[in-house]
Amino acid sequence: MTNEKLILKTENLGIEFGGLTAVKDFDIEMKPQQIYGLIGPNGAGKTTVFNLLTKVYEPTHGHIYLNGQDITKESIVSVNRLGIARTFQNIRLFKDLTVIDNVKVALHDSVRYNLLDSILKLPKFRNGEKAIEEMAMSLLRVFGLDQFANVKASNLPYGKQRQLEIARALGTHPKLLLLDEPAAGMNPTETAELMETIKIVRDKFSLAILLIEHDMKFVMGICEKITVLNFGQVLATGTPDEIKNNPEVIAAYLGSDEGE
Numbered sequence: 030m031t032n033e034k035l036i037l038k039t040e041n042l043g044i045e046f047g048g049l050t051a052v053k054d055f056d057i058e059m060k061p062q063q064i065y066g067l068i069g070p071n072g073a074g075k076t077t078v079f080n081l082l083t084k085v086y087e088p089t090h091g092h093i094y095l096n097g098q099d100i101t102k103e104s105i106v107s108v109n110r111l112g113i114a115r116t117f118q119n120i121r122l123f124k125d126l127t128v129i130d131n132v133k134v135a136l137h138d139s140v141r142y143n144l145l146d147s148i149l150k151l152p153k154f155r156n157g158e159k160a161i162e163e164m165a166m167s168l169l170r171v172f173g174l175d176q177f178a179n180v181k182a183s184n185l186p187y188g189k190q191r192q193l194e195i196a197r198a199l200g201t202h203p204k205l206l207l208l209d210e211p212a213a214g215m216n217p218t219e220t221a222e223l224m225e226t227i228k229i230v231r232d233k234f235s236l237a238i239l240l241i242e243h244d245m246k247f248v249m250g251i252c253e254k255i256t257v258l259n260f261g262q263v264l265a266t267g268t269p270d271e272i273k274n275n276p277e278v279i280a281a282y283l284g285s286d287e288g289e
């Protein structure tokens with residue numbers, strides 16, 4: 030047991046679907062503000078780990094601790110309120126809403142007023158709306174998306190849509206942000222830009238980031254620590270250099286793909 034404060038810790042986390050063990054004995058220790066990579070072959074269980082951490086799936090085994098608090102039995106909503114937010118492998122924006130409205134939806138939960146306030150447009154409601162508008166704009170500014178505030182989300186270039194998803198996730202004030210393949214489908218320029226944005230987000234919002242990614246240049250370039258999953262189990266955990274040079278990881282996953 031370490032005395033060091035951890036933002037996320039799991040112990041023997043696992044889930045079975047019928048007879049299939051999708052994830053088994055998954056242990057991770059993440060420090061606050063750490064950028065951490067979760068990699069492994071297709072079907073290794075990476076997205077399932079995200080679904081366990083966000084309580085989309087009920088773990089069959091093990092425990093999840095957020096900031097020292099056991100959140101294993103919490104609901105999806107309360108895990109989000111306690112500080113875990115995520116993005117998805119496939120973009121899940123409200124495509125017909127504007128860029129700013131996508132972020133405002135996430136922020137609405139953090140400003141409290143009741144239905145009557147909103148129907149009567151009482152000062153509390155107006156001030157709340159103004160605060161939400163300002164918060165949304167300041168989030169968009171971090172990503173250079175403020176200039177597109179009134180554009181329909183589906184009209185943004187692909188790389189910007191991915192960034193908008195991150196902006197929206199930040200609207201719930203997470204302490205831990207889970208990014209599922211944030212660089213998927215991006216061109217090299219967009220990927221390089223995303224690396225910078227992720228570092229800025231980590232510093233500006235003082236949060237830890239756990240990311241799943243197949244782009245090894247991206248993972249090795251940005252992550253301080255990496256865990257490799259293979260067949261639902263941890264194959265290795267270490268620094269990018271340790272992982273790159275681990276013979277088991279090379280055999281199971283990196284092989285000739287490394288540096289692609």
Ligand SMILES: Nc1ncnc2c1ncn2[C@@H]1O[C@H](COP(=O)(O)OP(=O)(O)OP(=O)(O)O)[C@@H](O)[C@H]1O
Nearest residue numbers: 046049051069070071072073074075076077078118
């Ligand atoms: N709801 C479910 N029911 C049954 N099996 C599932 C379910 N969710 C995931 N699995 C299985 O769990 C295993 C791990 O899948 P998962 O999507 O987590 O892998 P992954 O590492 O994220 O893969 P990829 O890199 O392709 O996204 C797979 O065999 C998958 O079919």
